[in-house]
Amino acid sequence: MKDDKQDLAKLLQCDARKIRETEGFDPRLHQDTMRKIRQIESGDNRERSFSWSPLKVSATAAIAVIACVWAVWPGQSPVQPEVHPGPKIVLASSPTPGSALAYRQALMEGEEALLTMLDRDARLVLPRSSAVFQSKR
C-alpha cells in the first residue's frame, strides 16, 4: 500500500513536470491585466476622496430613523420648556419727545401733527398762564 502511494506520488510529480514544460509567458495577457489593475486603482483613489460606503450610508439612515421615531413617539418627545413671562422690555421705537428727530418725524406726518406736538411740548415747558395759550379770537 505504501509503495502504491509512492508510485502515485511519483506519477503526480511527473505530471507536474509535464505541466511546467508547457509554461509560456503571454505578454498581451500581462498588459491587459495590468491595465485593468491600473483602472481599478485609479477608480479606488477617486472613491477614497468621496466615499459613500454602504456602511456609512446605512449607519446615517439608521440614526435618522431612530431620531424621527424618538421625536414622533408619544410621550417620548422632548419636553417643551415652560415659558414664564419675563419683564416687559419696551423698545424705544419712538423718538424722545422734544427732540429734533421727534419734530422731523411729526413734520413728515404733516403740518398739523407738527403743530400739535409743538403745542403739547409747550404746555410742558411754559406756565398755563402764558400768552401763547390765550385765545386770540
Place this chain on the structure above:
Amino acid sequence: MQIIEPTETIERELISRAKKGDVEAFSSLMEGMQARLLAQAIVFCSDPDLARDLVQETMIAAWKSLKRYDGSCQLFTWLYVILQRQHGRARGWFSRRLPSPTAEQILAGSKHEATAVTENSEIGADESEILRAIVATLPPKHREVIRLRFYADASEAETAGALGISIGTVKSRLHHALKKLQGMREKLNLLRTGDH
C-alpha cells in the same frame, strides 16, 4: 544559517512595494509568475481562453488582497490558492454540485495502458489526462492539498500556511487524498484489464 537568495530579496522588496500600492512592483512580480499560473490554469480549464480569463481574475484578486499575504508561503503558492478558488467560483454553484464522473466515465475518454512509473519515467498524454480527471473528482479540501503539494510544489508547511490550517491537518488530508486517488486508480486498472 539561512542563506537568502538575491532573487528572494528582490521579490520581498517588490512585495513590500506592491503592498504599499506600487502597481509597477506588482507588475514585475506577476511577470515572473504568469507563465506558471497560466500553465496550471490550462490544466484546470482545458481551454486556453478560459485559462487566460482565470489568470487575469486571479491576478486582480491577488492585487486586491495582497495586504493579506503574510509570507507564510511562497508567493506562487498563495497565488495558486487564489487560482483554485477563482476556478471554483467560475464553475458556478450548479456545476460544483454535479456528481463527479465515475471511473467508467473517466476511462471512456482514454484507451491508454496503465504504465509502471519509475523514477525517471515520463507520463503519457492519456495517463496525464486520467490522473488530472481523478484529482478533479476529489473533495475540494483533498484536491487543494494534492494540487498544492504536487502541482504547485509547496512543502507541507507552506501548504499549511497558504490554507490557514495546521501541518497535521495537511498530512492527514494528503493521506486521505492519496488513498482515494489510489482507490480510483485501482478501479480504473481493473476496468482496463477487463477491457483487454
